[in-house]
Amino acid sequence: MVSKRTRAQKFIFVTGGVVSGSGKGITAASIGAILKARGLTVNIQKMDPYFNFDAGTLNPAEHGEVFVTGDGGETDLDLGHYERFLDQELTRASSVMSGQVYSKVFADERDGQYLGKTVQVIPHITNEYQRRIIEAANGYDVLICEVGGTIGDYESLAVIEAIRQFRRRVGHENVLYTHVVFLPYLAASKEVKSKPAQNSVRDLREVGIQPDILAVRTDHQVSASVYEKLSMYCDVDKEAIVALPTAKTVYQVPLRMEEAGIGDYIVRKLSLSPTQPVDLSAWSDLVDVILSEKPAVTVGIVAKYLDHEDTYMSIVESLKSAAWHHASNVKIVWIDAEKLPKSLKPLESVDAILVPGGFGERGVPGKILAAQYARENNVPYLGICLGLQVAVIETARNQLGLTDANSTEFDVSSKHPVVDIMPDQRGVRLGGTMRLGDYPTDLVAGTLAARLYGEEHITERHRHRYEVNNEYREALEGVGLHISGKSPSGTLVEVVERPDHPFFIASQYHPEFLSRPMRPHPLFDGFIAAALQILQPASNQATIGVSTIYEQGRK
Numbered sequence: 001m002v003s004k005r006t007r008a009q010k011f012i013f014v015t016g017g018v019v020s021g022s023g024k025g026i027t028a029a030s031i032g033a034i035l036k037a038r039g040l041t042v043n044i045q046k047m048d049p050y051f052n053f054d055a056g057t058l059n060p061a062e063h064g065e066v067f068v069t070g071d072g073g074e075t076d077l078d079l080g081h082y083e084r085f086l087d088q089e090l091t092r093a094s095s096v097m098s099g100q101v102y103s104k105v106f107a108d109e110r111d112g113q114y115l116g117k118t119v120q121v122i123p124h125i126t127n128e129y130q131r132r133i134i135e136a137a138n139g140y141d142v143l144i145c146e147v148g149g150t151i152g153d154y155e156s157l158a159v160i161e162a163i164r165q166f167r168r169r170v171g172h173e174n175v176l177y178t179h180v181v182f183l184p185y186l187a188a189s190k191e192v193k194s195k196p197a198q199n200s201v202r203d204l205r206e207v208g209i210q211p212d213i214l215a216v217r218t219d220h221q222v223s224a225s226v227y228e229k230l231s232m233y234c235d236v237d238k239e240a241i242v243a244l245p246t247a248k249t250v251y252q253v254p255l256r257m258e259e260a261g262i263g264d265y266i267v268r269k270l271s272l273s274p275t276q277p278v279d280l281s282a283w284s285d286l287v288d289v290i291l292s293e294k295p296a297v298t299v300g301i302v303a304k305y306l307d308h309e310d311t312y313m314s315i316v317e318s319l320k321s322a323a324w325h326h327a328s329n330v331k332i333v334w335i336d337a338e339k340l341p342k343s344l345k346p347l348e349s350v351d352a353i354l355v356p357g358g359f360g361e362r363g364v365p366g367k368i369l370a371a372q373y374a375r376e377n378n379v380p381y382l383g384i385c386l387g388l389q390v391a392v393i394e395t396a397r398n399q400l401g402l403t404d405a406n407s408t409e410f411d412v413s414s415k416h417p418v419v420d421i422m423p424d425q426r427g428v429r430l431g432g433t434m435r436l437g438d439y440p441t442d443l444v445a446g447t448l449a450a451r452l453y454g455e456e457h458i459t460e461r462h463r464h465r466y467e468v469n470n471e472y473r474e475a476l477e478g479v480g481l482h483i484s485g486k487s488p489s490g491t492l493v494e495v496v497e498r499p500d501h502p503f504f505i506a507s508q509y510h511p512e513f514l515s516r517p518m519r520p521h522p523l524f525d526g527f528i529a530a531a532l533q534i535l536q537p538a539s540n541q542a543t544i545g546v547s548t549i550y551e552q553g554r555k
Helices: 024-036 078-086 098-110 121-137 154-170 195-206 224-234 250-259 262-270 281-291 309-325 345-349 364-377 386-398 448-453 470-478 522-535 546-554
Strands: 010-016 042-048 095-097 142-147 175-183 213-218 241-245 296-303 329-336 352-355 381-384 417-421 435-443 457-464 466-468 482-486 493-497 504-507
Touching: 010 024, 010 154, 010 262, 024 042, 024 078, 024 142, 024 175, 024 250, 024 262, 042 078, 042 121, 078 309, 095 098, 098 121, 098 154, 121 142, 121 154, 142 154, 154 175, 175 195, 175 262, 195 213, 195 224, 213 224, 213 262, 224 241, 241 250, 250 262, 250 281, 281 309, 296 309, 296 345, 296 364, 296 522, 309 329, 309 522, 329 345, 345 364, 352 364, 352 386, 352 522, 364 381, 364 386, 381 386, 381 522, 386 417, 386 466, 386 470, 386 493, 386 504, 435 448, 435 493, 448 482, 448 493, 448 504, 448 522, 466 470, 466 493, 470 482, 470 493, 504 522
Parallel strands: 010 142, 010 175, 042 095, 042 142, 175 213, 213 241, 296 329, 296 352, 352 381, 381 504
Antiparallel strands: 417 466, 435 457, 435 482, 482 493, 493 504
16 A cells, blocks of 8 residues: 655656766755755655665675665665755655565565455555655655666666656646756767757656656756757756756755756746745855865875775765865875785875775775874874774774784684674674664763764764774773763763874764765864864964864854
8 A cells, every 4th residue: 555645745756867877866955955945845765776675785886885874774875965965864764775665565465465466566566666755755845756777777667667657646736757867978079969868858758757857967068959959859848957067066056956947947837835035045155165265185085995986975075064164175085995004105195094984804904004103193083983993903902012903803713802793793694783873972071072072962873883892991091092982871982082192083983974065074074173283283273272163163
């Protein structure tokens, strides 16, 4: 059964064609931003056709980062875009993978929910997709639903059929279809070609969907005649075709869509009732800061998933927003953790070092060396998840003299397992078994962590299996690695820092998931502030106390 709607919600479906990676996620998020700027309540959802159950076990080198929601959902990186653009926390209901849908239908069949009927893609699979769409829409004026992949992908056929049926189910006046296309450029003839976009719309129409809005991505200038052609051949109103040339920053996209009149077009077509005049002034101010001339600070990210920068998407965006907050740019130097044991020279040219999360032993020796280098050379250090654990291992080995100290993730027979698996995770299956989502942390008064946050009780998102071994806590603190954040029970280490260091702090949780372009996360903000003090020690910004920076930034 499809869930009942509790109010007259409106629905906007975003599909893509021609090529993958054309910007459907940014387009969907930007539509959400311009609708929220009118006072409308908006939720957003991603339908991924993959038959994985969730994104938790997908290879980050292939699919990019796994974004974690507050309720513990392991999701596609597009949900990070959604949260940053809408500035609201989403739930696992905003991420639907085909594996979840088919698993639910199979389970219902085993439970006798279909009363002996033959279970088919239509209507059972399509109904389950629609049920999840309606549930995500409840309580909001508008639900925006992005369909992953491109039109023509075999695995997405059931999703496309579900959203085609949906317009008939809820009424034509309540649904809009937006199609994102890419216009390739032929250097030989020096022209942009619209035929692939026309063919993509034709493919969409062949499965029963006529797009209402066409978002046109391009890397080159496009003449008005091309848009005339697209309007005629794709049967889309000229006012509903929005040009989205490659922007200097993705945060320009909501402004460009608003300038093109897409916000008003959506309001008119869906008979929406905005509660306030459009206000995108904060977006304009942000873009002005981003595009202005600014000094740059260099941050070295010691990583091992270097095939795909999207693997660290939220970290990169968090660094950028913190730098913008201090009227600076950030230059990111990607440092291969596997190569560091051969030479530490890449660390010598950076103003600050960040060690992000990760799984598995590969690259860990290099990350341990990065933590040691930062400690010994007073370089600002921010460790995230694994970045905290390698800092603990480095301290144990080089300051406590426990040369074989390690994590049981990397060496189950270590005589000094300073990082160990949580007791309730022993013997469980891989996948969906980690400490995931929001958990509270108590910060110690007077510590750097407490000053950065401006409070002592916080909630942060987690994604890990291993913890600092409590048997070594006292010894670690004895040599200067102070525990400044713990779980409310006091049993789990959440934050460590070095009071005798200019800026050395690491968290077991993932602060990057809560950073916003207009409201940088305290840890990233302090990290960049510390790096700027090294880069520009005489500037006014560099002499502002870290706690003052955060009191200003959080207001």
